[in-house]
Amino acid sequence: MDYKQLEAFEALLKYGTYSKAAKAIYISQPAMTVRIQSLEKFLDIPLFKRNGHKYTLTVAGTVFSNYVRDIFNLHKESLQAINELKGLTSGSLRIGASSFSTYVIHSMIKNFKESFPGVHLSFYITNTTSAIQDLIDNKIELAIIASSYDANQFKAIVIGYDTLIWAAASDMPISNCQQITREELEKQCFIIREPGSNTRMQFDNWCNQNGFYPKNCLVMSQTEAIRRAVMNNLGISLISSYIFSDEIDNRKIKIINVSDIPIERPISIVMSKNYSEDTLTQAFIIFAKSYFKCK
Amino acid sequence: MDYKQLEAFEALLKYGTYSKAAKAIYISQPAMTVRIQSLEKFLDIPLFKRNGHKYTLTVAGTVFSNYVRDIFNLHKESLQAINELKGLTSGSLRIGASSFSTYVIHSMIKNFKESFPGVHLSFYITNTTSAIQDLIDNKIELAIIASSYDANQFKAIVIGYDTLIWAAASDMPISNCQQITREELEKQCFIIREPGSNTRMQFDNWCNQNGFYPKNCLVMSQTEAIRRAVMNNLGISLISSYIFSDEIDNRKIKIINVSDIPIERPISIVMSKNYSEDTLTQAFIIFAKSYFKCK
């Protein structure tokens, strides 16, 4: 079955005679005959019957024509969709993101620009709570967060998954333990995020669920400050694996094996419920999905 | 855009490398390259990007792939539908029909048999009321009627239109009147159907609406008896134009011009609400629609 055959089929259906149909699609009458014949031979059933000096559909032809119509519509729509994407040569999108994205957005922007060089992406990196507030205040169109949100006010699309791990510098004694006891854990200094951060909430939840009361905490609102603190043996941290992806490869950081960890969090793009997704937004969402899938 | 290009696109999407994709659809690697290149050239946008030693979709590729998936599914479904029709080499369908169909079913059956020689159609010609009763009694699967029906109990599909006309023999004096007066009309003998017939109901309605009281009526339950009576100058009749289609062409019968006439009635195929339409039924409905369209 071939596109040209379907084209001939539609033309004959529309114009009723071979000669008119052939003229309409700029081929000769014999070519029309051959296209219809080969289609009928392929399907092994007559699609047209002679009726006076007009050709009309058989039952099989009628059934088939419904599919052909739908196929052609999809074909047209696909070209339209592609053209819309090609039209994305300008425009901008303001995106709020919680802190784990610090270590990925540079490559996201770089990758996105390869496909859409004229589009400007602005990233506002804060924490989950602030990103949601910025969404309400119309300071951003989209928020990328790794936590839940109010489904009454927002709609969201899951674009990937983030893993929270316990990270420690490789030369810390705790990094070499196979099984971590509660006593060893209690000795540690916990480097944690500020309230309002989803990562902080996950830490608090874990402590509650395990009846664990950390004695020694170091609170830092900047993820980069936490990264440097962990690298310099100041303590251990429950944090997104994205932050230490390079260091884990380098073996400078080790993942500590603690129960109920790692925690996997879905990463979502959140937007106002009444936000109408334009082509640019759709393109960004598709891009973000494939970006995180390859991570 | 070509079917083979889409085939190559789907294969590369599925297998990730040109070599595997080419092998999967039984073409050489260079042929694969050419197909993808020509598709990208046609759409004027890259659909794949190299990622490590695998090819993954760009945003445009992702958008396009959704359409391609749908197009291929439709393609498969269309072949399946055609195969189901080809499988219609046996089976039977019992069809009730009100009387106007007397003069069409012979050619309907003949035409239907050309496409589906193995299928047996049984026609039961009665009047509208009886046909509906036969439907309730499961004596027939479908009823072809030209009147309304109980929408709570039945479902229906309009397949065409029937025209009720006033017919008189050409050599009757009334046939030569341009404008018919009420006095002239009152002199006529009205050849009408029995109660229960929708044609009879239409006649009664017309009389009521026009405050007309026919003095001279001849009731006949067989349409063929009415036809012969009209042909032999026994009177005039309000009747489906199908009955006299030959005679109108021959000029043996004339259509009398009376106000509010002709009456057009939709012809429907009616079936039980819980009747599940199998392939044969669907084929018959499509056939019937095209049959009446060409009438």
Next chain:
DNA sequence: AACTCTTACGTCCAACGTAAATATT
């Protein structure tokens, strides 16, 4: 070095148009 993709090039098939024959009105 091994693997994968692209380019180059000669081959071949399939779709086409012209022209003639056949069918239909």
Next chain:
DNA sequence: AATATTTACGTTGGACGTAAGAGTT
């Protein structure tokens, strides 16, 4: 007789595969 469709046949373009070259890991 005129119009429409099919058959016949020679031509051509484009899709293919093989082989060689270029790019990646």
